[in-house]
Amino acid sequence: MIMSDFPSKEKALGMYKKMYEIRKYEESIYYLFLEGIMPGTIHQSTGEEASAVGMLYDLSHEDWMASTHRPAGHDIAKGISVKAMMCEMFGKAEGCCGGKGGAMHTGDISVGAMVANAIVGGNLPIAAGVALAFKMQKKNNVVVCFFGDGASNEGSYHETMNVAGLWKLPVIFVCENNLYSATTSISLTCLQENVAADRAAIYGIPSEVVDGNDVLAVNEAATRAIARARAGEGPTILELKTYRHGGHSRNDACGYRPKEEEAEWFAKDPVVLFRKKILEHGVITEEELQKEEAAIEQEIEDAVEYAKQAPFPANEDALINVFKEDDE
Template sequence: MFKMPEKERAIGMYKKMCEIRQYEETIYYLFLEGIMPGTIHQSHGQEACAVGMIYDLRKEDYILTTHRPAGHDLAKGVSLRSMMCEMFGKAEGCCKGKGGAMHTGDISVGAVTANAIVGGNLPIAAGVALRCKMLKTDNVAVCFFGDGASNEGSFHEALNAAAVWKLPVVYVCENNLYSATTSIKMTCNLENVAADRGLAYGIPSEVVDGNDVLAINEAAERAIERARKGEGPTILELKTYRIGGHSRNDACGYRTEEEEKEWFSRDPIASFRARLLNEGVASEEELQKIEEEIQAQIDAEVEYAQNAPDPEPESALREVYWEGGIA
């Protein structure tokens, strides 16, 4: 068991994990009620991955994520208000209402807009890291991807380039055992899909309990420090599990009750909450107050976003690529 940090740090991690969970639960019900448009791919159960990896990044560092970006973006500092406005397609959204759930981000806090193409962000992360190296900064890029993305050609091309050029990038595989709805047992013969493959390119790796925020944070510190020192990329494979389905229409009929029961008992937020209580870091009253304050803030942002102005129709013709450049 990893050592509990001092109270302010431990509570900070707990707050951020709760914010991610409560934000996603709120938008889930807004979708079910037909209040919010579009679709969602949620990270219920994977909150420790986002918070553990991102908690110590600088504002000037970068994250690159995929079609399940909300937790990563909130952990990096994208505001709740801009995220909620984006979900309602509003002009004040982090992508001006043009991106939706799978394309959130805010470059002002180092959150590169999410890429919904499986494996599509892997080479982009190498490019971002190359920029950091060419500018002679010690900033790093942290790139999240799923186990299924390790079967894409972009995974191998990006890792090879990152290794050869010793780029300051940390590749983070959130291995939740399923490529959408297909078990990892049917897509790969390796036990550790990303870590074992990284060895082929001479990239050091660690396999970490993806439901333990403190274990992830310690591994993140080591990998990020390597990158800052110019020692090149690291692969971290975080073994975790989605509490919900691949998307909001997925009933998870492909998973057994036994498997779900085992993993749900290891819920990262519930487990960390229990440790905070058992080790006397916080009281039940303190944690309840934190949770209630977060929900109140989320509810306020929902109300704000619903009443926020819609984008002007002509904005659809701005910031788009065409043959002559960018409009």
């Protein structure tokens, strides 16, 4: 990228701060679970921050997003506060889903973040349905739908791609290809190297393979795909090559991953690389940046303390949002 192509200071710094916020939130969650302070389980997106921020940074709250069982980065990038996320993780009433969702079911429709779907590939037809609604209502909004490499082998994936391509739905399908479906290398389950992009032509959908650890490359691809969708030209499949720093879930020690592979990908840490890039472009000084980072770290510490003290849902709240037939 040449100097003239670099984003404005406001956008570059804004994207970095959001990436850093996601990273520090995930780190905080990790230690809270490790110490036994927080209940449940987690599927973290540490190392995939560029994917979430690059794709979602330019969307409005009227544009919707569908996430997976690994939703924290997507939700924070879409606009859910770390306080609401942290309260949800502690099962508190002020959580983004009222304390009922936990780590795999966060979301907030008010910012366009559909509640995450933990079924592999389960969010794909839902995202297509929302996109169809936008099209039928003649709205100029789009849907961004994330899925993992493993979901590209699900029946729901192929059915959704077929319909989305046929009906030219305003949806961007984003494959976060982190090389592993849970603990299994994607090379053992798919013949194609680019598991989503190489099969896109079957459905008449254009595709791109993007460096998923480069937030600017992701954002540029997102800009093109979003413009196509808004113009009525239909969906795009973006395959972002990235790598999760941790295991599939918190009990996964990653013994199946070659150490050389891990070292290669950890050296391409998206947060570290973008931090270096904004300093090189004179967006901000090191001292100023450290102050911004410290403020984010304090925000997350405050969110943890707030969530610990926040009230649990009332017992009767268990009946809210549950289908109940009329007694008559």
